[in-house]
Amino acid sequence: KKHQSPIQAGRSQVQPGIIQFEAPIHVSNVMLVCPQCDQPTRVGIRREDGVRIRVCKKCGEDID
Incomplete structure (x- = not known):
């Protein structure tokens, strides 16, 4: 959301108010949802036979 103040540019006038728009989100602000417990969670790594497994x-x- 963005607060827009009234601006006069030429003849057109921008309406003041709160404007809602889509914007990109950084990958650090995204969490994985666990398929078993259906909650957002951090991911841990466990090794089995030299293979990394996400936990x-x-x-x-x-997970996977």
């Missing part, structure tokens, strides 16, 4: 930090289940 849910809340429930401990494998």
Whole structure:
């Protein structure tokens, strides 16, 4: 959301008020949703036989 003040540019006048628009979101502000517990969670890494496995930090289940 963005607050817009009234601006006169030539003959057209921009309407004042709160404007809602879509904007990109940074990847650091996005969390993975665990398929088992259906909650946003951080991801941990566990190694089995030299293979990295992603793990849910809340429930401990494998992701993927």
